Amino acid sequence: xxxxxxxxxxxxxxxxxxxxxxxxxxxxxxxxxxxxxxxxxxxxxxxxxxxxxxxxxxxxxxxxxxxxxxxxxxxxxxxxxxxxxxxxxxxxxxxxxxxxxxxxxxxxxxxxxxxxxxxxxxxxxxxxxxxxxxxxxxxxxxxxxxxxxxxxxxxxxxxxxxxxxxxxxxxxxxxxxxxxxxxxxxxxxxxxxxxxxxxxxxxxxxxxxxxxxxxxxxxxxxxxxxxxxxxxxxxxxxxxxxxxxxxxxxxxxxxxxxxxxxxxxxxxxxxxxxxxxxxxxxxxxxxxxxxxxxxxxxxxxxx
Numbered sequence: 001x002x003x004x005x006x007x008x009x010x011x012x013x014x015x016x017x018x019x020x021x022x023x024x025x026x027x028x029x030x031x032x033x034x035x036x037x038x039x040x041x042x043x044x045x046x047x048x049x050x051x052x053x054x055x056x057x058x059x060x061x062x063x064x065x066x067x068x069x070x071x072x073x074x075x076x077x078x079x080x081x082x083x084x085x086x087x088x089x090x091x092x093x094x095x096x097x098x099x100x101x102x103x104x105x106x107x108x109x110x111x112x113x114x115x116x117x118x119x120x121x122x123x124x125x126x127x128x129x130x131x132x133x134x135x136x137x138x139x140x141x142x143x144x145x146x147x148x149x150x151x152x153x154x155x156x157x158x159x160x161x162x163x164x165x166x167x168x169x170x171x172x173x174x175x176x177x178x179x180x181x182x183x184x185x186x187x188x189x190x191x192x193x194x195x196x197x198x199x200x201x202x203x204x205x206x207x208x209x210x211x212x213x214x215x216x217x218x219x220x221x222x223x224x225x226x227x228x229x230x231x232x233x234x235x236x237x238x239x240x241x242x243x244x245x246x247x248x249x250x251x252x253x254x255x256x257x258x259x260x261x262x263x264x265x266x267x268x269x270x271x272x273x274x275x276x277x278x279x280x281x282x283x284x285x286x287x288x289x290x291x292x293x294x295x296x297x298x299x300x301x302x303x
Contacts, residue, residue, distance in 0.1 A: 043077035047251035072269035078157040081270035085280040087302040090264035093131035100259030106219040113241035136182040136241035137297035144174035165233035188235035
């Protein structure tokens, strides 16, 4: 009986480095191949999403960030420096950003790009909760990149670390190397797995634990069409937040930014001195997570 891809990846957890070495040898031709990301004029995007909407003095920050996004995308990719600022003073722990991300990227069980960590302090009845959204830190010195044996992950010119699902062999070295736990593995599971026997037959319904139709819909990460049928990529791959690059390309802010009900998440270009993210960083008490690791995150927290 042939082994399914999901079973192979799970087996990799048991044999660890042995599998990575074996598979790495079998894929020798891909070891030294790096994706050459486009740069220069070909990466300029003339987006005119808000061209007919004047900017009032008290404009909502989402619209301001939208205008700044258009301005940044009008520059070559190497002239942009994407960053995110999250205000812990405003985050209410609603998890809207998490759910929005799951919906946007069609994430399966076990794969999460934007968890919200809840911390409790104090003693009853004086208890305080703090909520910390934790996307990928998009580090300037990402520890996940050098450990990949097949060069399937790298840092783009705009500062976003990405994953090539077609090259990733699922060894999970990058998961171990990331000090923030920002990467998870896709085992090809479905939310409907193990559904009760006898469920009604119909559109979007499942019987005997089979995957529902909506769970097989492809996602559009990195501007490509990824189908989950027959355990194709990204099943078996390491996955992570990528600042919704596919949305940026068409002039849309990352989904977590637009779904934040408390306006606690800010996104923009660090190379734009007038951007909201630069303003938030310079005017507030900000910090990064685990600075002693020396990865230099580009996700900042207002504390």
